[in-house]
Amino acid sequence: MTGYASVQHAPASTEDNASAQNVRLGLEIRAVNSRFLDLTFRLPDELRSQEPALRSLLTQRLKRGKVEVRAAIDVDACASLPQPTPALLQRMQSIQDLVQAWLPTAKGLSVSDALRLAGSGNAVQVDWQEVVPALAETAVTALIDARAREGKRLADMLKDRLSQLRDLAAQAGPLVPQLVEQQRQRFLERWQEAMGLTEGQVTPEAARERALSEATAFAIRIDVAEEITRLSSHLDEVERLLKKGGEIGKRLDFLIQEMHREANTLGSKSAALDLTRISVDMKVLIEQMREQVQNIE
The missing domain is CATH 1.20.140 (Butyryl-CoA Dehydrogenase, subunit A; domain 3)
Known part of the structure; x- marks a missing residue:
């Protein structure tokens, strides 16, 4: 039977990872008619390791249908832009001067380079192993309800x-x-x-x-x-x-x-x-x- 379910999750921020609140995980499941159970997964690289768990869940809950699972991780880039301190910018300048002293043809840092380097130590870290199974359970339940209708x-x-x-x-x-x-x-x-x-x-x-x-x-x-x-x-x-x-x-x-x-x-x-x-x-x-x-x- 046909069915569709879509759920989203925003991990709660913590003191160690305050920028996690700028991350959104969207998960959708589509099912169309089929005599057998045919599963297809379209997951970002961060969630590839979750495919076996998702496959096991769907196999347990569904018996027939051509089922496609899509997931996307959305990061609010504007809200998560780092704010480099003057000390950090001064250190970047010093390192750039040192590199260019040895390599005169080296290009200088751009604004985007500076922001990327400033944010590299504050990357968003989410434990997807805890998030994905619960979110998938919710999505499968919604899909089953849709198929029941x-x-x-x-x-x-x-x-x-x-x-x-x-x-x-x-x-x-x-x-x-x-x-x-x-x-x-x-x-x-x-x-x-x-x-x-x-x-x-x-x-x-x-x-x-x-x-x-x-x-x-x-x-x-x-x-x-x-x-x-x-x-x-x-x-x-x-x-x-x-x-x-x-x-x-x-x-x-x-x-x-x-x-x-x-x-x-x-x-x-x-x-x-x-x-x-x-x-x-x-x-x-x-x-x-x-x-x-x-x-x-």
Whole structure:
């Protein structure tokens, strides 16, 4: 199922690292539909060491989906600019004079060089090993909540398709006895015509018996009661799983395959356009369900 979550964290500053308050960590997780769990990480160099922990967390909490994890560290450069002291600037000047005395062609320090050197001893240090797991847990929980909302929408759609399939099955049931009776009458008429052509060579009882035998064979051949019963059983099981919830995606996928098989068999036994139409409508609905079921955990 699809889902998106985004969280941010700003480490608290301390006496030893007051500039940490100028650092922001943003973490976002995107998930799109997939039959399997496919994880992708896009992390800055500072967080590369956290990838195994993130992968383990996502594997434990998620089962299916193409999941992308993005993280970015944002440093407020303006707020974190160092303020070099006169003593430090004087020392920089002395060192520059010494270097240029030996290397006359050496370039002098620029303002940015001076600021970089002044801030090199006061670099922002954050223990990401403590920050990232908790932040990731929050993001995954938000993602699961988003996917749960998407799952409810999918469940409503599946229930609607279940209702339509039940209606089609109810329409198919009464058609078979009507077809059998119609075919029985046709057989009787045909055998009566045949009796007239044979000029009494076949007794009426034999002709009627043969007609009823043909009608019985036809009824057996087109009987779809067993398919409708199995289809109804699968519909009941799908509905039960939707109410139960949890990790039901693979079981639903199997049931959809079985439902498609029953709809195919019903179509192959069809002896009337109405049954063929019902079979086609069933397969369309089942295919719509299959597309969505593959996205459910």
